Structure formats: structure tokens, C-alpha cells
Amino acid sequence: MGRLSDTISLSEIKKVVALAKLSIPDIDLEHFFIEINNILSHFDKLNHLELKEVSPTSHISWSQPPTNPDESREWMGREELFSQAPAIIDQYFIVPKVVDKQEE
Amino acid sequence: MDIDTIKNFTIKDYHKVYKNKEVSPIEITQFFLDRIHLLDSSLRAFLTIDETGALQRARELEEKKLGEADLPPLYGIPMAIKDNICIQGLPTTCGSRILSNYRSPFDATVIEKIKKAGGIFLGKTNMDEFAMGSSTENSGFGPTRNPFDPSRVPGGSSGGSAASVAALEAPLALGSDTGGSVRQPAAFCGIVGLRPTYGRVSRYGLISFASSLDQIGTLTRNVQDTLTLFTVISGQDNRDSTCAPYPPFSFSDDLPENEIKKMKVGVAKEYFNPGVDPVITQRIQEILKILTNEGFEIIEVSLPHTDYALEAYYIVAPAEASSNLARYDGIAYGYRCSHPLNLQDLYTRTRTTGFGKETLRRIILGTYCLSSGYYDEFYLKGMQVRTLVKKDFEDCFEKCDILLTPVTPHLPFKFGEKSHDPYQMYLADVFTIPSAMAGIPALSLNCGYHQHLPIGLQVLGAPFQEGKILSFATFLEKTLSVPPPVIKSVNLKKEVL
Numbered sequence: 053m054g055r056l057s058d059t060i061s062l063s064e065i066k067k068v069v070a071l072a073k074l075s076i077p078d079i080d081l082e083h084f085f086i087e088i089n090n091i092l093s094h095f096d097k098l099n100h101l102e103l104k105e106v107s108p109t110s111h112i113s114w115s116q117p118p119t120n121p122d123e124s125r126e127w128m129g130r131e132e133l134f135s136q137a138p139a140i141i142d143q144y145f146i147v148p149k150v151v152d153k154q155e156e
Numbered sequence: 157m158d159i160d161t162i163k164n165f166t167i168k169d170y171h172k173v174y175k176n177k178e179v180s181p182i183e184i185t186q187f188f189l190d191r192i193h194l195l196d197s198s199l200r201a202f203l204t205i206d207e208t209g210a211l212q213r214a215r216e217l218e219e220k221k222l223g224e225a226d227l228p229p230l231y232g233i234p235m236a237i238k239d240n241i242c243i244q245g246l247p248t249t250c251g252s253r254i255l256s257n258y259r260s261p262f263d264a265t266v267i268e269k270i271k272k273a274g275g276i277f278l279g280k281t282n283m284d285e286f287a288m289g290s291s292t293e294n295s296g297f298g299p300t301r302n303p304f305d306p307s308r309v310p311g312g313s314s315g316g317s318a319a320s321v322a323a324l325e326a327p328l329a330l331g332s333d334t335g336g337s338v339r340q341p342a343a344f345c346g347i348v349g350l351r352p353t354y355g356r357v358s359r360y361g362l363i364s365f366a367s368s369l370d371q372i373g374t375l376t377r378n379v380q381d382t383l384t385l386f387t388v389i390s391g392q393d394n395r396d397s398t399c400a401p402y403p404p405f406s407f408s409d410d411l412p413e414n415e416i417k418k419m420k421v422g423v424a425k426e427y428f429n430p431g432v433d434p435v436i437t438q439r440i441q442e443i444l445k446i447l448t449n450e451g452f453e454i455i456e457v458s459l460p461h462t463d464y465a466l467e468a469y470y471i472v473a474p475a476e477a478s479s480n481l482a483r484y485d486g487i488a489y490g491y492r493c494s495h496p497l498n499l500q501d502l503y504t505r506t507r508t509t510g511f512g513k514e515t516l517r518r519i520i521l522g523t524y525c526l527s528s529g530y531y532d533e534f535y536l537k538g539m540q541v542r543t544l545v546k547k548d549f550e551d552c553f554e555k556c557d558i559l560l561t562p563v564t565p566h567l568p569f570k571f572g573e574k575s576h577d578p579y580q581m582y583l584a585d586v587f588t589i590p591s592a593m594a595g596i597p598a599l600s601l602n603c604g605y606h607q608h609l610p611i612g613l614q615v616l617g618a619p620f621q622e623g624k625i626l627s628f629a630t631f632l633e634k635t636l637s638v639p640p641p642v643i644k645s646v647n648l649k650k651e652v653l
Contacts, residue, residue: 072519073503095467109542109543120394137489138489139492149498150498
């Protein structure tokens, strides 16, 4: 895999997939690799614009965002929040062991 | 009540028959539930139908015995809600398997407001997963059909909401619009869709896709109902810091016709390129002639960076999505993979098997655009182009009051026609993305039919100028007299099943 015109290489895409906490089998990764390179190839158009003096717009804001008073508020009980969890015990989330044998 | 009577009803008409005791909110709610039972096994607009809750709510409203003058603005009006807006106690899946077992523990601000205004919720509607798509083909629960032709897509991502209103399974609905997800399905289903100014409607309780672009919008069968629903849901909310600190939209007096005709109508040449279906261009040219004959001044304007907005959007939106969707980790809510080996395996397998293909593609794309060494090359550039697109509109609205464009370059397309090539699908939103990037309000109006398929017209305005857009759209709706959709049945041929 890998073409001269590719913007992202297969090894880079593997790194990005790992950063995004995904695990995509190689056979599917090839499809993503081709599709994402196709999408990225269209982005090249933006290189034709002179952007040096242009400030970025991260979001649209019409006024100074209001702030809330610094006061504690009741929202909802722990039980209601925990009711959505896939695995709990005594109001704790159950997760696999996070310390591996070498660290024990 | 039958469909031939109800097809032209506005909210005011429902209130008239309620006041005259011709029919009750329970009967109207039952009418729409019966329509859902009749059509939705083929149409598949709904992911959740809350029959018990809707009838219970209608009963409570009737028991209140309100006086004629006291009817709140949405009293007894059943509604469909896109499945990325939280209603307490009901599922909110976002069209994703990863949230298939999630039930909202709270109401979105818009839902609170609609409840206060007397609205009734029929259920939650289908959508492209996490609102990423233009056809509902990306829903984790199967696509919705276009009521006009079930072999074609209803548009997306609010395809379920748009199809339900067109098929009169609901008289009005809420959707969300990040790059065109209210306006494009409204155009494909022959109804009215409004994307308000960014910050005009609270996003609290709307599940995030790209926070700087997401906006809740309305889908209705006529402009009058858009106005009523928008008035109810707009206004400041201290639970959404991006919500503009202004009071709710108010439109107490209809503008007189001579005032409407003083509006300068802009037409941007960039929206009438050879890639647009000639049927759409021709219909808009006809409308411009009608407007000229009615005395409107038509001005040619230019939005020179239109052609760059799509690419900039597909940097900015996936970048924000990759960050927003990091929360789906299989720990606190939603789907978790079976028998995880360790914490990393839990995260990666939950996310990889829980998300659909388009969502995975955008997470990868967004993560790449934000990653070290590529931030300046992609994300920064996307934000700079956004500045130019916004400036284009600012310059344009110094010369005209409203802008008319097509909503989509094509009429509703067939299932599978674009799903094999993501970039071709992205182009479906090429005329709705620039205004979303600029945060300005925009409305999609059915302006005619071609071979029984609806044609959408987009009316754009300056920030917070929804009043101008709605006045103009009301005038145009009256002048064009395009009949609203009437769907008697949704006949599926074998090949589309």
C-alpha cells in the first residue's frame, strides 16, 4: 500500500486509529485508507488560498459568553446516573483490571 | 377528522377545532398514532413510538380544562423529536448501536419549553448515526424511506423527522442541523425546515456532534407553524454558554405585503454552477421572475469562498466530532463489548464495534486533522477559511436583506447511489454548509415538484434576522401555492426492501 500522492500513509493511519482508541482489522483499514486519502486529496484546494493574514474562527460568538454564579446545585441522584452503566457494583463502575502483572 | 382536512392544518387550525369542541387533543393524538401504525412499518421514520406517554399527556392536557384565551402556543399539538434530543425516560440512541440501551435521565431545554407550551411527544425519529450523513443510510437501525418515492432517501441526517412530517405521521418535528441536516431532508421531503442563527436555540440536551456548528431546528408543513415552534424553543439558556443572551424570538405582527416587497433579494452566482440539476436551477429562475413581477429588487451578489466551505467543514466538523465522541468508552453508559481482556481492549472494541462506518471514518479523519504536526496544515486552515466564509456573508448582507439559493444540487437520490463514495455524499450538503459555518439562519421551503419529487428553495438571512426570512417565506408560500405533501400509502417494491 501507499501511493506517491497519498496524504496519509498506512502507518500514519494505524497510529491515528490507535490514538482514537479504535482497533480496526487490516482488511477494513485498507478501505478507510483509500477513502480518507480520497477525502484528503480534496483538501488540497485550500492551499490555493492566501491565509497568512486571516485569523481563525473556532466558533461563532455574538457576545461575551455568560457565566453562571459559582454555587453548588442539586442535579440528580447517583442512582439515576448509575442506572445507565453497563456494569456496576455498589455504586462503582466495574472495569477490567488496570494494573498488569509486571506492575503488581 | 380525516387526512384531507388535516393536510392543510396549521397549529391555529388545531386550536380552533379544540376551542369549538369539534375534536379533542386525545383524538388528534390518536389520529397521528394511527397514521404511524399505518405507514411506519414501510416508512421507518420512528425509532421509538411512545403511544402510552403521548395519550397520557393528551389526557392530562384535557383535564386541565383551560379557557379559550389560555391555550398555550403548542397546546395539544403532537410532535416527533429527532433521536439526538433528550426526552426524560425515553431512549436517545442518536441512530447509533453504541447508545441503543441509553435512556435520557433529563429533558433537553427545548423539550422543557415544548412541554410548558402544551406539546405532546409521539416518539423519537430515525437519523444518520450521530447526525453524520445526508440520507439516513448511516443509521445503525436501518434507513428511513422518502414518502414520495420509497426507493429514494429522505435526506439526512434528520430524515426520520422530515419523512414523518411529510407523511403526516406528525404535524411538526424537531431536528438538528450541523451542516444542513434540517434543510436538506426538508427539501427532499417537500416541507419547511428552519436552521436558526447559531446560539438562538439552546443546545442543552442535544447530543453533541460538532459543537461549534450544531443547532436545533424545526420541520413543519407550513411557515406559520415554523414561526410558532421557533418562538417557543428560542431564547437564552444558562445551561448552554453558547446560547445568545437574547430573549425568545417574537413575531407579533405580520409584516404588511408592501414592507415585505421592499426587501432586496440577493442571488449568488456561486450557487448556480453547472453541477446543479437544471430542473432546480430552472425552477429558481422561474421564482426570481415571479418576484421581479411582484416588484422585488433582485441583486446579484458574490460569495467568493463558497467553493472552499465544504472542505473546511470536513476538517472542522470531524475534528470536533473526534473530540466529542471520545466520551463513548463503555464505562458510564451505553454499549460495552463482551468479555474485555483489559481496559484498552474494553475501550477499543466497544468503540470499534459500537460505531458505524461513517462515524469511524470521521473520528479517524478528525483525529488526524488535530494530531501533532497536522493541526496547522488542516484544523487551523479550516478555521481560517471559516473566517473568510463568514466575511462573505457579512459583505453580502450589506447589499441585500435575504439571499435565495438551491438547498441541494440534486433532487432526492436513490438508496445506494452515493453511499459507496463518501465524498459524493458530502457534496449533497454543498449549499447548506457555508451558512452553517457562518452561523447564520436559513430556511428550506418546498417551491415546486418535478415528476412528483419536491424541489427545495433556501432563504438565507443575516444573524438573528429570522423575522425577515419568515416574512419572506410566508409571502412566497402564499404566492407559489405549492400543495403540501399528501401521502396515502408507502408502497415498497421488492427491490427497496
